[in-house]
Amino acid sequence: MPCMTATADDAARDRSPWAIMAPVIDLVTPLTVRAAASLRVADHLTDGPVALDELARRCDADADALARMLRHLICHGVFAEPDHGMFALNDKAEFLHSDHPSGMRVSLDLDxxxxxxxxxxxxxxxxxxxxxxxxxxxxxxxxxxxxxxxxxxxxxxxxMMSSATEFVMDAVSAHDWSTARHVVDVGGGRGVLLAAILGTNPSLRGTLIDLPDTVDRGRQYLAEHGVGERAEVVGQSFFDPLPTGGDVYVVSSVLHDWNDEASIAILHRCAEAAGAGGRVLVLEQHSSEGDRSAFAEMDLRMLVLAGGRERSVEEYTALVTAAGLTVTGVHTTPMGQVAIECSVGSVPASADA
Known part of the structure; x- marks a missing residue:
């Protein structure tokens, strides 16, 4: 049954404390969206409307439960039921498709x-x-x-960390790579950012540094994207001495995972490896100078997950300075990422000192 339109009684209820607080206390809808993402419902509707029983079969779901879930989402503008028992995509539901460039389905998957x-x-x-x-x-x-x-x-x-293609390319645009020879991606996951940098700069070489299991996946990813011959992978902790030889050390979406002491230690290792005249590029996705709501949410997320924190530009600058680096430039990318360009004046003392 379609959702009913608002009536005078509905308007009266909308003035109740429960209705006023509904947008911030509802857990049903957020979890329902995540269940739909986990079941890949949008993927199963790619070719047009599908009857309930067939959709349930494709989703490996109970038909009655699936229908109840989808009708709840339809009332919130996600998915459509053009005919009774026939379900279809709409503009919002398209965001939950596995191929959508936002990477939303991966980010919401409960599995x-x-x-x-x-x-x-x-x-x-x-x-x-x-x-x-x-x-x-x-x-x-x-x-x-x-x-x-x-x-x-x-x-x-x-x-998930590399699922949003638009953010990756936005990060690539954060630096002029034309003066670089060898870029080192510190804590670079499976190498998505490094592959994009190398892919758009054919004269560059690169090194991917992350934990051993992660860089094993990175080796494959770099090869699949045609840059494997210009990249090496190193499986290690970034708290240990880093490989030398790079002239730009990139630390992208890493520092917000860690407290101040650990962040300074990571930056110190970058400065130590880069040596006198070397460069370090810090990239983070949020700043308190931007969207305050997004900053506050991510700041809380980092604390709940790993004890990290989001920071202002001034706070990142303080970390950089404490690690023996000099800030040479700060700018914000078109998608709001903060890029802090740093240089190494003299070779810093050992992090173990």
């Missing part, structure tokens, strides 16, 4: 890292009481240890 990340918020009260991440409380291990112990979830984490 992958995106959904698990959201479920970690069931431990939010623990975080607020203690100031400690909720991830271990909910899943039994600290964040990074959990990913290392669960390769499937680790691979899902890598995929």
């Amino acid at each position: 992958g890292f995106g959904g698990q990340m959201d479920l970690a918020f069931t431990g939010l009260l623990h975080t607020v009481h203690t100031g400690e991440p909720a991830w271990q409380k909910v899943f039994g291990l600290p964040f990074w240890e959990y990913l290392a112990a669960n390769p499937k979830m680790g691979a899902s984490f890598d995929a």
Whole structure:
């Protein structure tokens, strides 16, 4: 049955405290969207409307439960039911398709890292009481240890971190690579950013640094994207001495995962490896100078997941300076990412000193 239009009684109810607070207390709709993403409903509707029984078969779902779920979403403008028992995509539902460049389906999948990340918020009260991440409380291990112990979830984490193509290309545009010879992507996951940099700059060589299981996936990704011969991979922690030889060391969406002490240690390793005259590029997706709502949400997420934090440009600059680097430029990309260009004056003292 289609959703009813508003009436005078509805308007009266809309003045109630429950109606006023509905947008911020509803858990049903967000979880329903995630269930639809996990079932790949949008993928199964690619070729047009599908009858309920057939759609349930494709989704490996109970038909009655699936219909109830979709009708709830339809009332919120996601999916359509052009005829009774026939379900179809609409503009909003298209965002949940696996091929959509936003990467939204991957980020919402309850069977992958995106959904698990959201479920970690069931431990939010623990975080607020203690100031400690909720991830271990909910899943039994600290964040990074959990990913290392669960390769499937680790691979899902890598995929989610690189699923938004538009953000990757936006990050590539954050720096003039024409004066570089060799770029080192520190904590670069499976190499999506490095592959894009090398792909748009044929004279560049690159090195991908991340933990061993991650760079194994990176080696394959770089080869599949035609840049494997110009890239090497190094499986190690970025808290250990980094390979030398690069003239630009990139730290993209890494520092917000860590507290100040750890972030300074990572930057110090970059400065140490780059050496006198070397460059370090810090890229982060949020700044307090931009969208305050997005900043506040991500700041809370980083605390709940791993004990990290979002920072202002001034706070990032303070970390950079503490690591022995000099800021040479700060700018914001078209999609709002913060790019901090840094140089190494003299070779810094060892991080182990």
